[in-house]
Amino acid sequence: MGTRILTVEDDERIRTAVKMALEDEGWVVEEADTGEEALQAFTRNPADVVLIDIMLPGIDGFDVCRSIRRASDVPIVMVTARADTHDVVAGLEAGADDYLTKPFAPKELSARIRALLRRARTADPTVTHLRFGDLEIVPDEGVVLRDGAEVHLTKTEFRLLVELASSPGRVFSREVLLERVWGYGYFGDGRLVDVHVRRLRMKVEADPANPRHVITVRGLGYKLQP
């Protein structure tokens, strides 16, 4: 059974063309042309990666994203019209792991999907068990516990946390995190890191407004307080 990708896009031509391009990569592609249909399809048979165009008739992409995220930690790539609008941050906050702007090259999309799939599997084998106060990370099991209770993280959030935890106290710049977690280079979008850190804090911090684990170092980046 190959990797299954659900694409939600209302333009039939684009959907078909993208489907063909992704199938050439060896993936199985499932299509949906409305948000409702996408949610039904995902409930029936969850995909490994979801690609959502946020401009959808009916339920918009943000809602689809939120609904799927409530039920699953599946990697989500969002397609927006423009990179400099609030759409990107809104989409990331709705639970998307990454985004692309239209028109994108299918190669770019495949690269993003591959990075997401890699993220889902990778764990540094040398680190087995980490503990930071009330926070406990078991990388090889993909589990995070706070006060002994399991915290549900998306794969991207988990990768981000493990990355920070690999050198407690060391400051990671946005660029480094973008490269290690998302596979972007120097010119990646720093907002990906900022929004994911915010989401991560909501889950692992007792008081997200006054984080004790994931600390912002102004002008430099983030670190995990040992």
Added chain:
Amino acid sequence: MAPDDTSPRPPVPEGRPVETRPVETRPVETRPITPLPSDGRPGDAKSGSSGAAAAGSENRPVQARTRRRRRARIIAPVRRGLGLRTRLTLTYGLGAALLAAVMSITTFGLTRENLMTQREESSVARAVANAARIASQLPNGAGSVAVEKVLTGLPTPEGAQPVLHYQGQWYATNTIDFGERAIPDSLKTMVDGGQPARMRATYLDDPYLVTGVPIPSLGAEYYEGVSLADLQRTLDGLAISLLGASALTTLAGGLVGFWASRRVFAPLLDVGQAAEAIAGGRLDTRLPVGGDPDLDLIAEPFNEMAQALEDRIERDARFASEVSHELRSPLMTLAATVEVLENSSDEMPERARTALVLLSADVDRLQQLVEDLLEISRFDVGAIKLHLEEVLVAEMVIQAVSVLGGGGVPVRYDPDVSDVVVRVDKRRFGRVIANLLDNAERYAGGATAITLELADDKVQIAVEDRGNGVPEDERDIIFDRFSRGSEGGNRAADTGVGLGLALIDEHVRLHGGRVWVEDRRDGESGARFVVELPIVEPPKDDTATEAPE
């Protein structure tokens, strides 16, 4: 040919995709974007979209930000000389001076005449009375003692000096101040002839009024002199006062003129400021209307003009933006399908493969063009939002070069540039570097080096190439949209779209910097594109800089 304002659209072909949402409901300008020929008529209508070309020479689209300017139409001849405000001030001042002079001269003349007449009348009356008194008091044949006694006894108010010519002798009460010598000969002759007379005379530098009355009963003549010095002093004083008043009036007139001209001019200055603001890009600037019916004559047409301009520019920008947006969906499909085809190009016959290579290259080019157009129309409608971050400029440039795979282009800088920080939108600035390198690649066979150096509180990023350089007269216009200078036109395999440098210009300006092109400094053939950016004060310690959100 349909009239322009109904915005005719080309007929919709059958089997069009269903989802063309935005443009359908809005009327869209569909005039051809080709530049107008010099005779002012739109170009051949067949070359534009069908039936959409405007029919007249009026109502031309605002175009040609990028073209050289047509000569402006001036509606009145130029008047040279003093400024309007100076002229108004001078006019008021001169008017006031003239008025003051006339008033002063009249006042002075009337006062003088009045005072003189009074003085003359009183002195004549007194002289006659005194002469009568002498005639009655002086016994005929009296001696000099009696004469002097009578003279001394005469009432002489206002400092009158009596002088009597009696029996060939001259008598006076005070021969030093006023005596026989003070009386003009012409007066003596007249009075001698039995005719009472008066005359103004000067004696010992003092003005006098001398009245002579013959006394026939004694065969004598009585003269009385009255000093006019006090009158003269009064008049002098009056003259000085009037002169002073005139000067003040003139000054006041000038000031009123100055103030009035400022008042009149203030609204014009507002117009000037508003026009400047509009020229500077604040297209929503308007003048206040409704306060003054006279000023509304200027303000209303001005505002209409500004509105028309804003509408036009907005329409142009929106048009470009909507066209680009509409192009994105088909482009998406094209890009994806081309890739699918490329994946199976091995199974294709040679001819099809060649065609696919051409198709693929032009889809890329089209995609770049649409992206650039979208970006530039965002500049036009002011919709660019920068995500400013403080970054090390040297690191950013090195990263930009390495991302582009331009490993062969060396980045050179002095050690003092290595910790220079600039505040930029990293991703947009990456595009700037990419476009510069791309430009060098296209027109000059590739960049030879990128250098960074400090210039006061700025840092200059220079991209050098080994091409033919840019001629002096093209150095400005190559930054215009869709213009690529003489060098650009010659390239047979040119795949550029002519927006790269225009985008660089817009980006750099948005970052508070500037960009220009010059000759290479080492004297070799080639161009040197310089981007100058303001430096952010380097952080004192590790935690000093502000983290962007």
